Each structure stands twice: as structure tokens, then as C-alpha cells.
Amino acid sequence: MLKNAIFATLLLFGLNNYSQEVAPPQVDLRIYDIIEAVSADEIEADIRRLAGFGTRNTFSDTVSDTRGIGAARRFIKADLEKISNDCNGCLDVFYQKDFVTKEGNNRVPKDAWVVNVVAVQKGTKYPNRYIIMSGDIDSRASNTMDFTTDAPGANDNASGMAGVMEAARVLSNYEFENSIVYLGLSGEEQGLFGGQGFAQMAKDEGWEIIGVLNNDMIGNIEGVDGVIDNRAFRIFSEPVPPTETENERNMRRYYGGEVDGISRQLARYVHRTTETYMPEMNPMMIYRLDRFGRGGHHRPFNDLGFAGIRIMEAHENYTQQHQDIRTEDGIEYGDVVEHVNFDYAAKLTAVNAITMASLAWAPPAPKEVAIGGIVEPSAKLKWEKVSGDNVAGYKVYWRETTAPQWEHSRYVGDVDNFTLEGIVIDNFFFGVSTVGKNGNESVVVFPSTTFRD
Numbered sequence: 001m002l003k004n005a006i007f008a009t010l011l012l013f014g015l016n017n018y019s020q021e022v023a024p025p026q027v028d029l030r031i032y033d034i035i036e037a038v039s040a041d042e043i044e045a046d047i048r049r050l051a052g053f054g055t056r057n058t059f060s061d062t063v064s065d066t067r068g069i070g071a072a073r074r075f076i077k078a079d080l081e082k083i084s085n086d087c088n089g090c091l092d093v094f095y096q097k098d099f100v101t102k103e104g105n106n107r108v109p110k111d112a113w114v115v116n117v118v119a120v121q122k123g124t125k126y127p128n129r130y131i132i133m134s135g136d137i138d139s140r141a142s143n144t145m146d147f148t149t150d151a152p153g154a155n156d157n158a159s160g161m162a163g164v165m166e167a168a169r170v171l172s173n174y175e176f177e178n179s180i181v182y183l184g185l186s187g188e189e190q191g192l193f194g195g196q197g198f199a200q201m202a203k204d205e206g207w208e209i210i211g212v213l214n215n216d217m218i219g220n221i222e223g224v225d226g227v228i229d230n231r232a233f234r235i236f237s238e239p240v241p242p243t244e245t246e247n248e249r250n251m252r253r254y255y256g257g258e259v260d261g262i263s264r265q266l267a268r269y270v271h272r273t274t275e276t277y278m279p280e281m282n283p284m285m286i287y288r289l290d291r292f293g294r295g296g297h298h299r300p301f302n303d304l305g306f307a308g309i310r311i312m313e314a315h316e317n318y319t320q321q322h323q324d325i326r327t328e329d330g331i332e333y334g335d336v337v338e339h340v341n342f343d344y345a346a347k348l349t350a351v352n353a354i355t356m357a358s359l360a361w362a363p364p365a366p367k368e369v370a371i372g373g374i375v376e377p378s379a380k381l382k383w384e385k386v387s388g389d390n391v392a393g394y395k396v397y398w399r400e401t402t403a404p405q406w407e408h409s410r411y412v413g414d415v416d417n418f419t420l421e422g423i424v425i426d427n428f429f430f431g432v433s434t435v436g437k438n439g440n441e442s443v444v445v446f447p448s449t450t451f452r453d
């Protein structure tokens with residue numbers, strides 16, 4: 001009441017610009033600098049180095065300095081350590097590994113360590129909250145058990161790995177409130193082993209994961225369908241977590257949420273951030289975990305209940321994936337560097353970098369978001385406020401039930417509840433985000449409980 005009185009007084013004197021009710025900025029200008037800083041040349045150099053190790057099959061040579069996955073991971077680790085040196089040790093770089101055995105795994109040719117390369121940029125305010133960008137170190141030939149034949153994996157997935165390294169180079173010039181993880185995973189092609197091991201470690205150590213942006217093939221612009229497109233890309237997300245309880249499943253029948261799980265909200269965040277800052281791009285929300293019958297390294301995170309999505313090119317070329325290098329019936333098979341478009345890979349890397357920067361500069365999302373307004377003319381939302389001097393307030397979102405993306409939003413200030421007058425609860429879906437004073441926003445939270453008053 002007092003605040004309203006002050007606000008009224010300020011309005012009266014024409015001083016409303018100086019009141020607390022001014023909304024935070026719509027954009028953070030630093031984001032444009034980040035887009036500008038992502039270099040296609042750096043990405044090209046890293047893809048060429050990675051493809052140059054002959055094969056990066058998870059079970060390939062680990063001793064040679066010029067061939068095999070051992071040389072590849074040492075190169076990636078050394079590169080991230082160099083980036084860390086350039087920012088006064090701002091990255092904690094290390095290997096994380098798990099042992100896989102031939103026994104019980106029909107795609108494992110021999111026992112081996114699956115070794116991931118990790119670089120953590122610790123957040124200044126919320127060090128245990130992590131936003132993760134992942135790519136894959138490993139590659140494969142036509143036969144996934146074959147760990148000696150050349151498998152340059154330039155697009156699958158040196159492109160994603162190079163994107164991770166480039167994001168580290170760019171974002172290490174900034175400080176963030178939340179932690180960022182630059183992650184090179186291994187064992188992808190034989191069973192998502194690296195992701196499983198890392199996700200389990202994060203869970204065991206009690207990490208709060210804001211989201212995983214898994215990049216797998218971000219460099220091909222010429223599809224097997226003949227379409228050439230350097231603007232479109234896909235964001236895959238599963239509808240609801242596989243870890244939901246029977247009770248949560250039942251609740252959805254009555255209150256909705258079939259397409260509003262945490263990974264879907266993360267996907268919407270990537271989509272919106274891209275449209276805000278990189279309007280030349282054409283992000284596509286794909287309403288599924290991954291491509292039809294195929295998988296990727298975000299899945300092991302989803303399996304443990306973490307938000308995770310896959311970012312990738314819109315147009316794949318199957319003659320250039322998982323293929324021995326050869327010419328057959330006039331078709332050149334193989335995942336070679338010549339097919340990678342470095343400018344496009346840089347664009348998708350920038351999509352990741354700005355999403356991570358926005359999330360890492362944003363306060364945590366509101367907790368305990370609840371919705372009410374049954375048989376009433378207005379929808380009501382309430383939530384638990386986030387503490388922190390960086391919080392400006394909250395934003396309420398809503399959309400038609402058939403819309404893929406949030407359509408409407410209203411900044412409502414530093415309050416813990418809001419009534420959307422005249423908006424009937426039945427006809428829309430709703431969510432709430434936290435907005436930082438710098439304009440950066442958390443992921444939107446879909447209400448998990450209901451209330452009546």
C-alpha cells in the first residue's frame with residue numbers, strides 16, 4: 001500500500017521514471033558483443049584439428065599424439081587450459097571418466113575408459129547452479145565397432161565440440177553469477193556412455209542444473225533432400241521428464257502441462273533468445289526428444305530428471321554421417337571437413353553462447369509456482385520469491401493452448417502473486433519467470449500446483 005502511495009505521488013509529480021516500478025531493460029547489450037566475438041575461423045581451425053586425428057572412435061588409440069581419441073582429448077584439454085590461462089585461471093579444467101566393459105554391451109568392442117573433458121567457469125553468486133554446453137569428442141566409421149578405420153567426424157561431431165571450445169573462448173572474457181560448464185563427452189556413438197557418467201556425477205554431487213544444451217552436428221547446411229539453408233536450425237526437447245511420478249501424470253489430466261516440461265521450457269528459452277538477438281536465424285522447435293528412433297547426449301541428463309535439449313542443423317545429409325570415406329555409384333561418402341559450413345557452425349555456437357550468457361546472468365527461476373482461478377473470470381498466479389539484490393521482479397507469461405511459444409507476457413514487478421484480469425484460466429497456459437535488474441530472465445516455470453482462495 002505504501003509503495004502504491006509513493007508511486008501515485010511520483011506520478012503526480014511526473015517523476016515516474018525514477019520510481020521502483022520502472023521495468024528492467026528488454027535486452028542486455030553485452031549479448032550483441034558475444035555474437036560478434038564468435039569466430040568462424042577459430043571453429044574451422046578446431047574442426048580441422050579434430051578431424052585430423054584420423055579416428056576419434058572411443059575405443060581407438062590413446063597413446064599416439066597424432067591419431068586416436070587420446071590425442072583428441074589431450075588437444076581439447078590443452079586448448080581449454082590455454083583459454084583459462086588467458087582469463088587468469090577462470091576455468092577449472094579436468095577429465096571425468098568411467099570404465100565400460102565389453103561384457104554386457106554389444107556395441108563395446110573392448111574394455112576402455114570413457115573420458116570426458118570438462119571446463120567449469122564458476123559463478124560468482126550461485127556457484128552450484130550450472131548451465132552446460134556439450135559436444136562430443138568421439139566419432140565413428142560405418143561400423144561402430146571399428147576403431148581403426150578413418151572416421152574424421154568433421155560434422156558429427158567435431159562441429160559441436162569446436163562450438164563448445166569457441167563458446168569457452170568467448171564467454172571466458174566475462175564474469176557470470178551462475179556457473180557455466182563447457183563439456184566434451186565421449187562414448188556417444190556406442191551408447192551415450194560419457195553423458196551417463198557425467199550426469200550421474202552431477203547428480204551425486206548435488207549440482208543444480210539449469211539446463212544442458214547438447215550440440216550434435218551443427219555444421220551441415222546442404223540436406224540429403226537437396227535443400228540448402230544456412231538460417232534454420234532445430235531445437236529438440238522432450239515434452240515432460242521421464243522421471244515424473246504417477247501422481248504428476250494424473251495431475252496433468254486435470255491441470256495440463258503435456259507440452260510444458262522443463263526441457264520444453266529450456267527449448268522455448270533458446271528459441272526466444274535467438275529471435276530477440278539473432279533475428280536473421282530461423283529456430284525450429286521440434287516437439288520430440290530427438291530425431292525419429294535416434295539419440296543424443298542430452299538424453300542421459302533427461303533420464304535423471306535434468307532439463308536438456310539438442311541443438312542441431314535443420315538439414316542432415318546421411319551420406320556424410322557414420323560412413324567410411326569412399327565413392328560408390330558416384331556418391332562421395334564420409335564426414336569430411338569439406339562438407340562443413342563454418343559460418344553456420346559459428347551462428348549456432350553464438351545461439352548457445354547467448355543462451356548461456358542470458359541464463360548465467362539471470363537470477364534463479366521462481367519456486368513453487370501455483371495457479372488459481374477455476375470458475376472465475378481471471379487467472380491468478382502466485383510463487384515463492386527469489387532472494388538476491390540482482391532480482392528486479394517477475395514476468396507472467398501466457399499463450400493459447402495450441403501455441404508452441406509463449407505469446408503474451410507482462411512484467412509485474414517485485415511481487416509474489418498476480419491476477420491477470422479478464423484472462424480465463426481454461427483458455428491459456430501460464431508461466432512465471434524471474435527478471436534480473438540487467439534484463440536477463442530465468443527460464444519460465446509452469447505451475448506445479450493449484451490453489452483456491
Ligand SMILES: [Zn+2]
Pocket residue numbers: 156189322
Ligand atoms: Zn553420430
